[in-house]
Amino acid sequence: MEEAELGAAAVDRRRREFTTARWCARRALAAAGAPDPTGPLRRGRRGEPLWPAGFTGSITHSADYRAAVAAPARRGGVLGIDAERAVPLRPAVVAAIASGEELAHLAALPAVAGLPWETLLFSVKEAVYKAWNPLTADPLTFRSVRVAFLPGTDPGPGVPGGRGGSTGHLTAAPAGPAPEAGPALPVLSGRYRAACGLLVCVVHSRPSA
Structure with a gap:
């Protein structure tokens, strides 16, 4: 399921938060050295972003602020x-x-x-x-x-x-x-x-x- 589909049920404001937060995540993945940081970020069973293999990260988004961090997942780091x-x-x-x-x-x-x-x-x-x-x-x-x-x-x-x-x-x-x-x-x-x-x-x- 692509990101646009994941956010289809949300109101416009929440969907914008969702989309720009994922943009931040791709920028963070690129800075962390991910080979393909532009692919869709899917969601896990608890709603968490599923990061590409070999990487870990986190996202925050609200009406006023969006940000993400990412890093290589070395030896269990979170x-x-x-x-x-x-x-x-x-x-x-x-x-x-x-x-x-x-x-x-x-x-x-x-x-x-x-x-x-x-x-x-x-x-x-x-x-x-x-x-x-x-x-x-x-x-x-x-x-x-x-x-x-x-x-x-x-x-x-x-x-x-x-x-x-x-x-x-x-x-x-x-x-x-x-x-x-x-x-x-x-x-x-x-x-x-x-x-x-x-x-x-x-x-x-x-x-x-």
Whole structure:
């Protein structure tokens, strides 16, 4: 099924998001050295993009922002990207996505204009889900991962969206029981940027030896 068919049931706005996000994915694949980055990206059973053999990647798209990352899939490495508007979450949503340990961690972080930490936590967990999803058949929830931030460190060029704004690094580790099927989920490192009313984060694993 080609991309136009995949998006036929969506409203025009969502279809435009879908199409331009796939364009970003092809650009990312070309930069990563894929031999045929122009072919259609099909979708898996959970709606995830199916990357060409030998490559891994991730896509994010919304009304305001589209981006993709891709890299050679060396020894099990995975990627995830997500972008969200930099607006605070409702308290009920925060309570649903964050553990007590994470809430204490967020409370200890410095206040930064334009960076609602709870929303960044949500965004990181979305990116982690995209990275981990191909590795396990078990359902993943917001409580499946524990996130910690290291603010004020320049993440360099690895986060789409240019330079500037508030930046930093992060770690994301599995929380709770190990998956019943598939390999153990890897600890992920990542980077984030808050700028121009957006929060963008990228997570990645270290390839196994």
